[in-house]
Amino acid sequence: MSYILNHGDRWKARIGEKKKVSMRAVISLFILLLAINLCIAVDRSKFKTCEQAAFCKRHRIQEKTADYSVDPTSVKANETGLQATLTSEVNNLKVELVLLKDNVVRILLDEAGTPLRPRFQPLIALNGTPVHEHVIAAEANPESASFVTPTGFKIIMNFKPFRIDVFNSKKELVISVNSKNLLKFEHFREKGADAGEDGFWEENFGGHRDSKPFGSSSVGLDVSFIGFKFLYGLPEHADTFALKSTTNSEPYRLYNLDVFEYELNNGMSLYGAVPYVIANNPTQTVGAFWLNAAETWVDIASSTADKGVLASIVDKFKASKDVPQMDAHFISESGLAELYLILGPKPYDIFRQYASLTGVYPLPPLFSVAYHQCRWNYNDEDDVAMVNAGFDQHDIPMDALWLDIEHTDGKKYFTWDPVKFANPQKMIDGLSSKGRKLITISDPHIKKDDNYPVYKEAKDQGYYVKNVEGNDFEGHCWPGASLYLDYMNPEVRNYWASRYHFDKYIGTDKNLHVWNDMNEPSVFSGPEVTMNKDARHFGDWEHRDIHNIYGFLQTISTHKGLIERADKKVRPFILTRSFFAGSQRVAAVWTGDNTADWDHLRISIPMMLSLSVAGIPHVGADVGGFFKNVDEQLLVRWYQMGAFSPFFRAHAHIDCKRREPWLFSDPAMNAIRNAIRTRYSFLPYWYTLFYEHSKTGLPIIRPLWSEFPEDEQCYDEEREFLIGNGLLVRPIAEPDVTQVSLYLPGRRQVWYEWNNDKTRPSPGAVYVDATLETIPIFQRGGTIIPTRQRPRRSSALMKNDPLTLYVAADTKDFANGTIYLDDGETYDYENGQYLYWGFTYKKESDFVYTITSKNLDPKGEFDPDVYIEKIVVRGVRYYPRNVHLYYDDYNPEGLEFEHIRDKHLIVIRKPGAYVSREWRIDIHT
Template sequence: MSRRLCLLIFTLFIINALAVDKNNFKTCEQASFCKRSRNVNYEKSPYEIVPNTLNINANYITADIVNKENGHLFVLKLEGIKGNTFHFEIDEKTPLKPRYRVVDALQKEPTYEAVKVSSSTSDITVTCGENKAVISTAPFKIDFYQKDVLSVTANSKAKMHFEHLRKKLEGEQHQQNNENEEKDNVVDNNQQIQDEPGTWEENFKGHHDTKPNGPTAVALDFTFHQSNVLFGIPEHADSFALKTTVGNGDPYRLYNLDVFEYELNSRMALYGSVPVIYGHGEKGTTGIFWQNAAETWIDIAGTSNEQNVMESIVNFVAGSRNQDAPSAHFISESGIMDVFVLLGPTPNEAFKQYTDLIGHGNLPQMFAIGYHQCRWNYNDEQDVMSVAHKFDEHDIPMDTMWLDIEYTDSKKYFTWDHQKFPHPVEMIKNLTDMGRHLTFIIDPHIKRDSGYFFHNDCTDRGYYIKTKEGKDYEGWCWPGSASYPDFFNPEIRKYYADQYLMENFHENSPETGIWNDMNEPSVFNGPEITMLKDNLHYGGWEHRDVHNLYGQMQLVGTFDGLIRRSQNQLRPFILTRAHFSGTQRYAAVWTGDNAAEWGHLEAAIPMCLSLSVAGISFCGSDVGGFFGNPEAELFSRWYQTSAFMPFFRSHAHIDTKRREPWLFPEETKLIIRDAIRKRYSFLPFWYTIFYEHERTGMPIMRPLLAQYPLDKNVFSIDTHFMLSDKLLIRPVMQKGASKVDVYFPSRNGDKQGDIWYDIDDYRKIDHVGSESVTVNAYKVPVFQRGGTIIPRKMRIRRSAILMHDDPITLVVALDAKKHAKGTLYIDDEKSYGYRQGKYLYLEFEFKDGVLSSRLIDESASYNTKTWLERVIIVGLDKVPTEATLRTSSNQSTKLEIVDASKTSFTIRKPGVSMMEPTWSITLN
């Protein structure tokens, strides 16, 4: 096809995509499996446990389930997992062929615990530790108890629906079956499905889905008995607290799709799908992980944030909560029911139970936590280096320059356009010499070009995803005609990973980062801008079975390639758009193609909060918006917000105006500079909480309910967030704002709260409730919680790696008891040496007028030049007259106290090395 036609198709695609046309994407009514399963309305569930089929093993039980409407048999397996978690599966007992079960999401096989079982004709009780699951036999449901509290019920709404595999009946056979039904006066709802539109084939906007296996949907409802709000199931551009969907439009949809300039306040599917949901109330938190990679819809009912005013008044007078507890109805197109029940009982415990299953995010290199500069596209080598030097000229820190698709030779990945980038290795080295890095894009679509080695290899070796006829699938993406490697095949994944090795991709570096985009996968001429569902993958699985996992399987290959590229030395940095459960083991995530609008700035917080509680903490949004040209105020406010979010990158569409900070008015540039420099001053704190995230699985960016689970006022707040349990951030996200309301939570649902200190002037806040905080162009309300110690570095350099040996400042914020604790993590900031004990992990404590330091992991060690430059103590009633440093060798030194004010004072130059095993500073 001609280059001109390719350009025309591309242009038409962009024009259509700039304003989201909902008609390009399915509704539940247009997805036949969703429509069927959503409309299930049994008075009594037809599913029952078959008598005398219970089998008891050390760690699990099994029993048969029968659908009384058609006699079809299923097998239930239920087991207990260490740490307040149950797991159950429901699959066909004798399917015509195996059904797909996800095998690539869990980090490892869970640790199962012994179960005790008692049974009667009406129920089966499975006890694991202090918890139990009570299985009602007729009709089938499972009640899960956290200790003796009923927390979650599966199938309490009788929405269970399992479409078994069957052969399609044709002609006389179909007629004979109908006559037998009439003769025997039997109604088989599953057989009636045979005649419903969309069961054996389906059309959408000119695309035909053959559905060779017929209807294969699975659906089940879950009730969260102790909850007021539900949250999770990213990715959606919607509020953090999920909204009621029953009787109120479409369910939330999980189906990885390429959606340009997505709509806000929407349940439409976006780039990623993480099927974990949590319910939270004052009595506890529970969660459900629905392990299924097929297209999935989730109906939400009974959430308290959807109550109207009259309902709220009635419940208040009656002293009750909603009559019906919140529920979630999961509907997937194929696969099995594979469910993990997380019993908390606190939010943080539930989050940890989930990440213990699917893995913790890895500690990134320090440069990845710094600021990233990107656009589609920097023009050439001179442009890249000019921008890098301009950051120095304007004294703005920056760690990474990014290249989008235009750096390649005609959109062929693992190549360079040598007209624009004649010396890529030299360019990369020049950035490295400045203390900076380069990240470039590698997408999964492969240009069908007979002069392209990657395409030729994939064609010759049969590495591409196949059509239902067994031919290489062809779709359209940035290169024009393209095909897609089948990353589910280990051989293909290794071939792809091998391309990152220096011996194969010479114009590369062991330190470059990689950006995997368009990996939903995006197919411009496909149904819903993605791949046909009846395409075939390794093992004979249809694309419909594995769609939401495709992008993650590319990440598995990318991660492997980058690990081997550096001989297992350097931690890879990868950014991905598509994601699923477990993506955090490989990559950071950003929120996709947003727009330069205030609403998109606001949406970044609930979107990243939802990802964080779903295990993916390394999250951010395109600063300034990908589409459009941000006004100066919006641009600076976005920088101020993103400076306190885990992933910090500015990015823009090819058709936008250039927007490097110095291209804005001088005042705007200075505000942006201030925000970025503030980010860099907190790098020791960021690095420490990233390490603790890997160690514990706890989210880095947290909703307020994680720290304050008893304060009902925070359950639906998504304009505020916390970093770890130490900083409270309330960004300014409204045009022209001179004040913003900040809510300071209560600990026990009463008027007792924490003490907070404004990080800019150490002003003290010691009350619960909302406070109107005055802001100016530079001001973002950020507060350090009393009782915490935060490490910072105040010598800001051009990049993070150049700050490696710089000294530490400790900010000690005291609670009401004049006590505080904090941690600091130090290593080489780039290698895996820390996993061999080459690190320092320190705990600081201020108590009874003494600040002390100790090694948390005494067996670990790291030779650092970092030392303690100053200590800022906030919240002490009286400034001490002197301070004395004592080291582990019992040497003592008098220290100078300076900058004393009503709110704080500084201990100047203690000078103690961070390698010192123990030291203390005593105030007199």
């Protein structure tokens, strides 16, 4: 209570600007905030366990297993797959087994006949309608039906009991669906029917009643991965990268929630949900995507294939007791049983196939890949100007400054505080003059205030989510009483998009971008701090049906608005807290409200890797930790990790001490400056990786096994990661260390320490120095990495700076790399205004080594007048005599170079070769 009395004015300011609010009201709301975990650590009693979710409990116990069998007379084959009817004592289902383009199999289960209600299918997650592929060698017999894919996989639908087996081109069983007979499909029935099970028609939790007017309609299905020891995916959880067995613990839960200062090392829900797993072994990589937007629980089990129905199949090619097996049991509260099997067979194939299914992250504006400065909240325009100037005064680059909820007029989004932010356009201009952007927050809760045009317009148009009685759903969030826009309605999505137009969002221009927060949706007064499941959406869907895509729908609307406002001339940037499969098509993601401690720094790495392999590449964690004050050492180490995260933003809670880098000691500030400058030096490499992701679906940061699937030693590695295929980074997530160990993967592979050029062979563990100024960074032999070495105050001012190439020779004296350049901001690249070139280093003869430049995409016509100012060649095992540059229309020019023999290094200075021209450099020995 003393805290409330001492801080009442602050809370009063947050909830009641411009209004007279009693201290009693402030205290009441503060107690509410305490109750919903906004000012205390996680209260697990506020969030359900599987035992407390009736449908999860029923599926997990499986007291009444329905033995589904295929009716042989119902089987129909067509050019792209199979259809059949499943029968059981409980109900009948229809099954579709369809082959999709690029080695993906879709399994769809629904009620047969005419159900009482349709089931929700979150097709918004898919990147358009999947393209069907023709099957080959289709056949049927009394016990099964099957087909073969063009890549040699055989898919068999077994009739009794129902089971789907997938054999690879080597005739090895790799996936089996329903091998444990866990298929459970609760059909719709008339109100009042005796389901014979608790929680079928209504459920209570935490003082909230879920009325379930249509009863329970849950679905569940098991998938076994044969020959695999590891599964990955299922973001978002603050847990290990390799999924853990849940046999004796809670399943992983996928139910988007606002969880304050989340706990680590468990499967509790967080802000986003991607029901997708990947299995990897040295010869095969496969995945399974469960397309369902309802609350979902996933059990993971690890075993061998020597039990159950699969043993006899596996024994045909290897003793089943020696074959590892991983099982995933998907359980969802409603919707269809829709499963996509992604067949690989290699990691790069999996990434491409899943990206083809759910989409890629479009090429972002360059500034978004640079450094962002944020806190809750910068106080006013003078504060923004001071921070903006501070980065220049201390020679620290920065590209975007962020404003949290306090910049608005009383938590009314698309408005400005009339006193503190009276001239927003001038503020934006001040940032823009230095090549920087402003990012403001806009959340889906709308303040209940008839004088607020957004509230009134949406109210008049009937644009809000309804409660079970059919009235507007009302809950509490930052503004107090709030209503929530129903983004299921296309008209609402168009309305929300229109709010970002320059004539509606007054005081903004193209240099303002957007942060969508609290969009799980967060409802302080709701069950589990979110919306009641029996709330109703456009299309007569319950909130339980669509919960996990609510935030995705908001960001789709925001993305539409940001494109429209500038006639699709400027690429938008959006950050979202809530996400689903497909969210990568419109937004970046961060790991939410973390804490300033070493464990949260450590867990950021597996969290980012899980998001990355699940198709969401632009990811990061709040640098410094959102909650609590941070000590200098931890802050430095967090900046160093952030500098090698795809999304790099510092952020802090309103009650934390200010954290601008210059507020710390000189050693700490210098280390932070060095980390941020390091990020900027690698921007050409980062930007190229984002471009290549937009074409291939490859993650930006990658687990070691994605590049070295044959190296089983790295399968559970989560202390380090790869950036593209060329850099390995091992952030320091332990206090008071000056030396750390790390694992270098790959057979007959060579690595080079970035900071001292030392050569390190692999595979194996190495110990390296890690002073407060540095973290271990390694360049992979066989790669060429473009950098820019001139410090600037923002990325916009670096666009035409020359490049330095780092060439790292492999054991065969070969290396290659790429560079992508465009204007960094507009959509002109879609009309050919881009450059995508490749560099190659190789041994041409016994006496000549060459470095060449080649245009990889002749459609690109961008000519930025950027040249190469230095080339560093690592791994030199010869003595160079002279170096010459050749253009097609020029005589060879002798180049200045230095041979550093003890480091096996050649440094070629001022070659003057332009990026947009083909050239060759010969190194004569």
